[in-house]
Amino acid sequence: MAEIIQEEGKKKGGKKRPKKFSTHIDMTPMVDLMCLLITFFMLTTAFSKPKAMEITMPEKNTEDDPKNQPLISADKTINILLSGSDKIYYYFGVADPNKPLPELIKSDYSKDGIRKTLLQRNKIVFKAVADLKDKISTGELVMADSSLKNKIKALKKSDKTAPIILIKADDKAKYKNMVDIIDEMAITTIASYAVVDITPTELKMIETAPK
Amino acid sequence: MPKIKLPVKTPHIDMTPMVDLFALLLTFFMLTTSFRPQEAAIIDTPNSISEKMTPEKNVITVLIGKDNKVFLNFDNGTDTSVLIRKEVLKKVAEQLGLKFTNKELKTFSTWASFGMPARNIKAWLNTADSKDRDKFQIGMPVDSTDNQLNLWIRFIRLQNQNAEVAIKGDANADFKTVKRVMDILQKNMVNRFNLTTSLQKEEAKLEE
Numbered sequence: 001m002a003e004i005i006q007e008e009g010k011k012k013g014g015k016k017r018p019k020k021f022s023t024h025i026d027m028t029p030m031v032d033l034m035c036l037l038i039t040f041f042m043l044t045t046a047f048s049k050p051k052a053m054e055i056t057m058p059e060k061n062t063e064d065d066p067k068n069q070p071l072i073s074a075d076k077t078i079n080i081l082l083s084g085s086d087k088i089y090y091y092f093g094v095a096d097p098n099k100p101l102p103e104l105i106k107s108d109y110s111k112d113g114i115r116k117t118l119l120q121r122n123k124i125v126f127k128a129v130a131d132l133k134d135k136i137s138t139g140e141l142v143m144a145d146s147s148l149k150n151k152i153k154a155l156k157k158s159d160k161t162a163p164i165i166l167i168k169a170d171d172k173a174k175y176k177n178m179v180d181i182i183d184e185m186a187i188t189t190i191a192s193y194a195v196v197d198i199t200p201t202e203l204k205m206i207e208t209a210p211k
Numbered sequence: 212m213p214k215i216k217l218p219v220k221t222p223h224i225d226m227t228p229m230v231d232l233f234a235l236l237l238t239f240f241m242l243t244t245s246f247r248p249q250e251a252a253i254i255d256t257p258n259s260i261s262e263k264m265t266p267e268k269n270v271i272t273v274l275i276g277k278d279n280k281v282f283l284n285f286d287n288g289t290d291t292s293v294l295i296r297k298e299v300l301k302k303v304a305e306q307l308g309l310k311f312t313n314k315e316l317k318t319f320s321t322w323a324s325f326g327m328p329a330r331n332i333k334a335w336l337n338t339a340d341s342k343d344r345d346k347f348q349i350g351m352p353v354d355s356t357d358n359q360l361n362l363w364i365r366f367i368r369l370q371n372q373n374a375e376v377a378i379k380g381d382a383n384a385d386f387k388t389v390k391r392v393m394d395i396l397q398k399n400m401v402n403r404f405n406l407t408t409s410l411q412k413e414e415a416k417l418e419e
Contacts, residue, residue: 031229031233034230034234035233050408051263051408052265052405052407053261054404055404056404057402171386173386177386178386183413
């Protein structure tokens with residue numbers, strides 16, 4: 001018990017018998033105040049700090065010289081087109097207006113949608129990274145976070161058949177769509193992807209796409 | 212006759228353990244709290260699996276509301292002797308032919324996100340009531356005829372080269388607006404963005 005036993009009056013007045021005060025401190029106001037403060041702090045605390053997804057955009061050339069653009073091989077390329085009301089399409093290769101256009105395939109943001117397609121194309125890297133993570137979680141392999149990151153980076157680079165994803169969104173797409181698709185890249189451990197401008201040919205392809 | 216004194220029993224509840232616990236909780240919450248800065252708009256960020264923390268210091272945040280309004284926030288930087296916000300506002304004002312008093316500059320350096328044409332900032336800074344103040348937050352002009360975001364970013368980048376850029380967009384903001392903001396940032400040699408998201412775990416499995 002919080003009792004403060006004061007032996008007051010011993011010296012005062014020279015009384016022989018010391019008077020014993022048991023001074024109970026009333027803690028109720030203190031408790032009230034504390035309750036209030038706790039409630040205040042509990043409500044104002046932001047527990048989940050915002051996370052951030054890092055993305056590096058290709059540098060813009062001031063003079064839009066097509067020669068300066070890095071060349072990528074067409075057979076490894078998957079183009080993902082995003083449109084309004086959560087529509088998503090993809091096609092392989094290049095869409096050259098002078099040649100027959102590649103087939104546009106409709107997909108969705110669900111687990112069996114675009115993710116399945118991407119995983120299939122990125123099998124080797126995904127498997128390697130998953131194996132590595134498995135080994136870490138079972139304790140078979142001990143590695144510092146930074147070296148793990150480097151290792152994953154190296155794994156991603158090593159596969160020469162890994163796809164290159166070009167993400168293109170039209171004006172009707174929402175910001176959420178872009179974040180979702182970049183997130184898919186992280187989930188399926190795709191090494192190379194870029195958000196690029198959509199071409200008029202591709203806009204036409206979306207328009208004529210099967211509903 | 213002497214009065215019979217009834218022994219008055221006041222049931223004292225021993226509050227000490229309770230107080231102890233409360234004190235502990237209070238200390239915990241006080242130490243872990245980081246106050247959320249007041250933002251110009253309520254922004255519902257999209258989800259991702261990224262676990263990287265948003266940088267807290269030395270960051271330029273471009274906020275994009277669900278109605279595609281653009282707001283800007285930047286801090287005073289790590290060097291406490293220079294108030295970057297103050298300097299930037301001075302430069303922007305100079306560029307646009309506006310004048311701010313020292314007091315207004317000082318106020319601006321302590322506030323957070325804003326989104327309004329620069330000519331309205333003076334009135335915004337001089338509004339005492341926070342409700343009235345919010346009426347000024349109509350979004351920053353980003354179109355090509357009056358590209359004030361570009362101006363702000365340029366002067367912030369001149370003042371603080373090391374600042375990272377975060378884009379905090381609402382999930383339902385148009386990609387078009389985000390693209391426009393990114394283009395403006397890229398024009399100012401910012402090629403790396405932190406897209407603020409909320410954490411949501413996702414697993415992928417390879418089918419055999």
